[in-house]
Amino acid sequence: MSEYPVRRGLRAAVPILLAVLPALLVPGCRVVENGGTGDVPPVVETTATKQAKPSGRKPGVVNIETEQELSGTRAAGTGIVLTAAGLVLTNNHVIKGATAIKGTDTDNRRTYPAEVVGYDHAGDIAVIRLTGATGLKTAAFASASRVDVGDVVTAVGNAGGKGGSPAVVTGKITALEQAVTARDDSSGTSERLTGLIETNAPIKPGDSGGPLLDTRGKVIGINTAASAGLTTKGAEPKKDHRGYAIPSDRALETARRIQRGEASSTVHIGRTAMLGVKVRSNGRSPGALVAEVVPGTPAEAAGIPVGAAIVAFADGVVDSPTALTSMMLAHHPGDAVRIEWTTRQGARLATTLRLGEGPPQ
Template sequence: MHESRSGRGAGTAGGCVVVAALVVAAAFALVSVLLGRPIPGLQQQGDTVAAPQSTAEAPRSTKPSGRRPGVVNIFTEQGLRNSGAAGTGIVIDPSGLVLTNNHVIQGATEIRGTNTDNRRTYRAEVLGYQKAGDIALIRLTGAAGLKPAVFDTSGDTRRGDVVTAVGNAGGKGGNPEVVTGTITALDREITATDQSDGSSERLSGLIETNAPIKPGDSGGPLLNTKGRVIGMNTAASANYSMKLEGGSRGYAITSRQAMAIVRQIQRGDTSNGVHIGRTALLGVQVRTPTTESGGQGNGAFITGLIPGTPAERDGLRRSTTIVALDDEPVDSPGGLTDLLLQHQPGDTVRVIWMDRAGNRFATPVTLGNGPPQ
């Protein structure tokens, strides 16, 4: 299933940029997998914490930061959708570890990242992600000696502070676009809806800014006047819409939130909805069942099978409804994704499905390798 979120993309309001998008109403039931392999530790210079300022200190500078640290232009191919997308990432370690939004790499069958400091382009692999928090960690393969951004995870930000947003606006590549503004609110909440499967996530604790964040900026840094990263830009994208509170604003996940998930991925900790390593694939296009399709709103109605995937190979059928996975009820397309995310490629799962007449069947399916969710 796909969920989209973002900062500056090309195509829709805020977020990943979608190139040659193929509109698919049904979602892909793909899944995330746990590899259990160690992830190299992050170097401390990539996570410097600024010392909190007391209220007795002199007013902060009102000039925007001139630094443009460790920005990566990210481009993805989404082979199962015959489309592509673009976003931004932040270098957090000289070895090529990059923080970005999950929706930037969601559904990607290939990821490339261009480091804007050395102008080199690398293939990238996904190390882990948290779908609900819209946070992902990727590695630029073969990268070394990159200049990491400096993060301020102190939470020492206030309404009215001047900020700078940097990103791959419009998915153009090249030099990142830079825009400035102020923090208009803290601890904001938004509802993010994945239009492909109808699932929703509540993002909370966000920084709100009037800096004009655009599609493609997703995953890029929000900087304070010291040039330190206080947040990661996020907004809407092609398949992901956001119900904003307070009008058209830009939003950023705080550095504290993002780096906490990075550390969790680093430890291989899969709690709190964090998924590490590869993603398992079932290979069905699904939507919410209707009375006409023989359902009552529960389950995941199969509208199509992706050619060459386990679902087709092992005998699942179109126009039927998946109602359980390994005896765990499937209440919705999003629920199917959540259950699949508990498995790895190569796992065999028991798919319980129902035809229009209400007859139930059980089919064992061995999951394949798929894109991140």
């Protein structure tokens, strides 16, 4: 398994005031840094051939738009229809931080408000529900276990976040079992993803969450990250596109778990709890250092100040910002939790508060 740092350039994010100016869209999905009702559909066994032609666009693609009030941005991505009643598979980073979500089915051209059913932060998978949707055309899936290097593929998505008919690009599978460090330009965060399908199809910002199709039009992967470097083949440098997709088998396994309501250490079901602080590493000291307190939140009401270090949450010890996030995801809005923090002067304080509701993480 090889590894590349990758820029996640698959979700388009813009300041609210610039949302109507497509030329000012900024990549907000991760980039390689070096250069309803009804069941989730079963995997259909099929094999693409290297000599076959690209499949072109198939049914079951959704353009997703989100509003992120806390950061003052809008974002756009793609989803894949799982059920006729409106369950849609997408990337977690497409809906991360969203305070409002809407999805436009590209087959019937209708736009629906959407709610988050659940998400896997570590695996970059989320399931949303299009409210009021019925009779949607669903995507067909195939197992990614039978794909091979050289197979022809098609990537479909909301390229550039422009909406309308999905963009369609083609290429070949260039590697399997790839590991990347993916960075989200809109938040500055990064994470490591493994076991990905690599393709030279020119995936663009906005394509996150869209399907990677085999030659029969079956979904074999969920597009999640991309990079475009330069190579010096021949006399002139050429762009070297590398796109990365989560294998369909893994994505569907997570989607089924979410649909069944099975929470875990990485899978969160339903609404997301919020404390109301932005935290960072506390250097060599334990805890999560409070860098900002969001007005009108439980943290502000409890008097947790900027500069405090949160050291305990519920029944757990907080030794890092990541630990605090994981503990938060195990709770839901309205839960009463005990929280402890140390002040800059070294005093240790504690209180019990009820968590508010915030955007998905």
